Amino acid sequence: MLAYLGSGPTPPPRMNLRFLLLLALAAATPAFAEGQCERRQPQAAEARALPSGGLQFDGRLDEGAWRTTPALTSFYEYFPGECSAPTEDTEARFLYDERYLYIGFTAHLHDREQLRTPFVRRDKVGSSHDYIQAYIDPSGTGRSSYIFRVNARGTRTDGITDETRQTESMDPDYEWEARTAIGPDGWTAELRIPLATLRVPRGGAQTWRVIVTRGVPRGQNTQMATAPFPHDASCFLCLASPLHFDALPGRSETVFVTPSLLGVHAQGGATHLRPSLDAKWLVAPGSVIDLTLHPDFAQVESDTPVLTANQRFSINLPEKRPFFREGAELLTGSMPLIYTRTIVEPSAGLRITHRDEHLNATAFLARDTGRGVIVAPSFLSSEDVYPDFDSMVGFARVVKAFGNAQAGALASIKRNADGSRNVVASIDGAWNSPTDRVIAQAALSDTRNPRRPDLLPEWRGQSLQGHAALIEWDHSGPWVSELRATSYAPGFRAWLGDVPRVGFRSVHALLQRPWYVANAWINSVTPYVGLDELHGVDHVGRERDPLLGLNLAGPRNFSADLKHHPSTTVLNLLGQERAFSYNEWSASFNPAPWMPLVKVAGLSGEQVDFDIGDVMPAHQSDLLLRAHPLDRFELELHRTQYRLAGGRRLDERIDECIASWYFGAAVYLVADMQRHQSQRPPQPGAVTTNLSVQLTAELSSRSQLYAGVRDGxxxxxxxxxxxxxxxxxxxxxxxW
Known part of the structure; x- marks a missing residue:
């Protein structure tokens, strides 16, 4: 099943794991007749023009316009069942006027008391909630779609899908509104989405694609959709319903300007006012120009702390800044050549984006005064270098569709004030069939290092050239497989990307066999085997990691994953091979409506202590709890501990507590406390503590207020x- 459908693995009663596995394997027979999904077709949908008089946007769907609009009612259960009759009835209707697309959802319930209605923050609506979402593809090409999800409280989550890579990203935050109403027989939702948000390519009669899905978490985490998804589906939008418009109006608003004012009072008494400006111009159907001047990101939530003490290579953290998140899916590739967090503090930035049925493209140019980190990669480790000069940065990406295939190109440049620079150019292609997907990419880089041995000894102004390549084949069906080969030359650099290791060739292989079962104990059993192998280009030695794994999914969002690494070989910082074995495990489930998530994970066995280069006993434990003790109060607790030699060589701990109080779906207060301790005996350790408290108030879809304090x-x-x-x-x- 596609990763972004989120079958939402779920919990079994307490039972011996071996007995549970044997029971599941014995019962692992198809729950539905073969070919049942193939015999079903998605229902066509029709969007009607909104009559004069408009709508009262309250989530109730009691106006005549909603009652007379044809409803999309053919839903299929795709998890835990497969194209079976839905457990609850659902209706979706579509209206439009000169500015908005309106979507009305009616979610019927047999037992209203079972409705799960937690308050959560934006983009946090998940499988432990009652929710409905629409995947909308205005181009009708089936290559990508917008995601608009809402739970019964009216909290929104949005994003975009990429059909070629079969992924979804919740990075973008689009402009749209949602209202909900809870009644005795279920709940309703009303979505109001500006046509400008959807980048509607043209006016007049047209046909889009749409998929509506609904989650009903009870004993089983039941998922339903208007598309008849088989469990081994290798495509997503290919099963979408056509959505017909008779006469969609042309664009109305084409210019959007967002001025912001930030006031900061820092420790020591200094107070600053920082104005900023974001502007968006829809210059043509499907084409947008974005401008930002002195952007600030004060409202962006803190990064989740991660383990750092025994790492050879730089750590990748997710992008959370709004300006960089929109359009990020166009830059996401098999090779991480663009990583926007390398751009720290742009004083000004310009981005152009174009989307239509056959061509997607984006280009970005900015002056970065934040002096962001430059990753200096090598075969055995990487080093983060913090320069003392500003930079001009830019990148461009274009993707052209050809039936079931696409071709693309990417270019990036970072030119520093001292004359040093890095230029990267790449081409890529992808091909999809109902069961297979092939992706290939090749890149070249040309680098002139800074003449700054005081920052990094190897920076002596020399020039470097290098190449990189990747080819990947994925297969879906009763057996699911991945095969990928990657190569990075020693001289390859990507200063705007996330390439901490170079000078190697690697192969990755994974084979898994899912069995889907619909019973009270378990939903799926997936054993798998894998192998990762890496060889140096200019270095003797190799790394190798074979693994045996088992994934289980069951009721109450239960998921368990067990991995055994019987003979892992890793190179230490001197290039010496070190062999060891270890086990990894994780399990998560939803024990009760008021506690939507309990997750535990760990590692035990041996690891390399890169400080001394030898193998040591290692243990890692992770615990994550998410609870709603009160209707408007959410609490999240997270603890991670990593120890080498029982703490005698390394003891690293992370504790985080996030408490949220919701005044409503759009007004909430969040407090986040983080504590990171690390010690390598006999040296003294270090403790980092961060506390942030922020009030977020979405006064309207176009007006926001943030206020908070930070202490570190x-x-x-x-x-x-x-x-x-x-x-x-x-x-x-x-x-305007």
């Missing part, structure tokens, strides 16, 4: 550093 401190044996600030930010979007 680092404590070491030789001293302590701390910083504190309070801030308030207001932004409002104006449209």
């Amino acid at each position: 401190r680092v404590e070491r044996a030789y001293g302590r550093k701390e910083a504190r600030e309070a801030y308030i930010k207001y932004s409002r979007t104006l449209a």
